[in-house]
Amino acid sequence: MPALPTRLRPLAAAFALLAGLAPPATATAATHPNSPAPAADCALPGKTGWTDEGHDTDRTRFQRAGGTHRVLTLFVDFPDARATDSTDAYAAHLAPAAAWMSRASYGRSRLALRSLHRWIRMPADSTSYGFTRGLTFEAHEKYLRDAITAADPFADLSRYDMVYVVPTKAAAAISFSPTYLYDPATPGVTADGRRIKWAVTFGQDMWRWGHKVAAHETGHTFGLPDLYSFTGATHQYAGGWDVMGNIAGPAPQYLGWHSWKLGWTRDAQVACLPRTGHRTVRLSPVERPGGTKIAVLRTGETTAYVAESRRAEGSDQAACCSTGVLVYKVDSATLTGEGPIRIINAHPATDPPTGCTPLDLAAHTPGQTFTDPATGARIEVLAGGPTGDTVRMSKG
Numbered sequence: 001m002p003a004l005p006t007r008l009r010p011l012a013a014a015f016a017l018l019a020g021l022a023p024p025a026t027a028t029a030a031t032h033p034n035s036p037a038p039a040a041d042c043a044l045p046g047k048t049g050w051t052d053e054g055h056d057t058d059r060t061r062f063q064r065a066g067g068t069h070r071v072l073t074l075f076v077d078f079p080d081a082r083a084t085d086s087t088d089a090y091a092a093h094l095a096p097a098a099a100w101m102s103r104a105s106y107g108r109s110r111l112a113l114r115s116l117h118r119w120i121r122m123p124a125d126s127t128s129y130g131f132t133r134g135l136t137f138e139a140h141e142k143y144l145r146d147a148i149t150a151a152d153p154f155a156d157l158s159r160y161d162m163v164y165v166v167p168t169k170a171a172a173a174i175s176f177s178p179t180y181l182y183d184p185a186t187p188g189v190t191a192d193g194r195r196i197k198w199a200v201t202f203g204q205d206m207w208r209w210g211h212k213v214a215a216h217e218t219g220h221t222f223g224l225p226d227l228y229s230f231t232g233a234t235h236q237y238a239g240g241w242d243v244m245g246n247i248a249g250p251a252p253q254y255l256g257w258h259s260w261k262l263g264w265t266r267d268a269q270v271a272c273l274p275r276t277g278h279r280t281v282r283l284s285p286v287e288r289p290g291g292t293k294i295a296v297l298r299t300g301e302t303t304a305y306v307a308e309s310r311r312a313e314g315s316d317q318a319a320c321c322s323t324g325v326l327v328y329k330v331d332s333a334t335l336t337g338e339g340p341i342r343i344i345n346a347h348p349a350t351d352p353p354t355g356c357t358p359l360d361l362a363a364h365t366p367g368q369t370f371t372d373p374a375t376g377a378r379i380e381v382l383a384g385g386p387t388g389d390t391v392r393m394s395k396g
Contacts, residue, residue, distance in 0.1 A: 003179040003220040042272035042296035047333035051225040054332040062223035065262035073164040080125040083168035097214035126171040158192035176203040179220040225336030237339040239359030250321035256294035256308040278394035283309040299375040302333040320356035324363035
């Protein structure tokens with residue numbers, strides 16, 4: 001779900017909130033195969049002022065993706081929706097998110113989840129908090145403040161980096177799971193001498209999405225945008241290849257671009273072509289640690305094409321997910337929910353199996369080539385196998 005904008009402004013207006021973003025990377029290195037350009041030459045600047053695909057994430061507003069994130073899970077009920085069950089099942093439902101995040105980040109990000117195993121009574125009815133798609137930042141912050149205030153006597157909140165708030169199943173009005181990102185210009189929510197900067201307030205949709213909803217929402221606190229579409233076909237841009245798109249999709253990973261943006265993939269694992277030239281790259285699957293993870297062909301100040309190797313064996317829906325080279329366009333000036341990443345479908349005429357979407361079969365295989373006539377960008381898949389793929393990217 002989207003991270004809510006601040007100060008009663010609608011989502012589109014909130015994208016101008018952040019200022020002072022770094023200038024775009026300047027390409028200075030040669031692109032001869034024997035003298036490859038540094039990865040920084042393919043890093044894109046953020047242009048939206050909110051969650052986007054830029055590498056210059058504002059660390060005042062968003063938390064760093066690496067290291068240990070101490071999370072306290074609170075369980076809340078309401079005067080009009082009282083809990084009659086144990087908190088154990090709720091905690092168990094989200095617990096696998098910790099292992100999922102560790103695996104997806106190659107061990108570089110850890111969710112240290114702790115639960116306050118008691119029901120915290122909220123001071124107002126569940127229907128009073130306005131949990132509809134028009135939920136404002138102020139109403140969302142009030143919900144979080146009420147939960148923190150009610151829980152404060154039972155927990156030392158100064159010990160945690162972020163908070164998860166989980167409602168009783170009886171509270172149907174708390175329907176969806178928005179992410180809370182604090183506004184530095186306001187007093188905000190505090191407890192035990194600490195500012196509560198980041199929180200996920202789960203709704204009843206957590207039971208539909210499963211534990212990966214925690215990875216999606218926590219991704220917003222790292223500065224990642226939504227890859228699903230806010231208008232039209234919901235999964236028209238990225239399908240299920242990234243948890244920031246279809247949370248219940250078949251690919252058990254973040255895209256390689258996101259992994260690089262978050263610092264989980266290192267610069268040494270990125271092959272960059274920032275100008276005209278060509279480069280042949282052996283790619284290791286993003287689902288596994290080690291090796292070169294992405295080949296990036298920069299096409300403009302805020303745009304690039306990316307190729308990565310995908311091997312989704314072992315996912316819970318692997319039958320829906322093709323293997324091979326995923327090619328996609330990144331635009332760091334495109335707003336969250338409007339397709340900042342768009343997967344190039346290598347098999348647009350193929351009918352997907354039952355339960356799958358066309359983009360689930362988008363990966364390129366050896367012998368296939370993607371070309372963008374407008375920019376001269378070209379990505380050829382030369383070879384592939386269980387251990388990875390070889391691509392040649394060129395721009396002439």
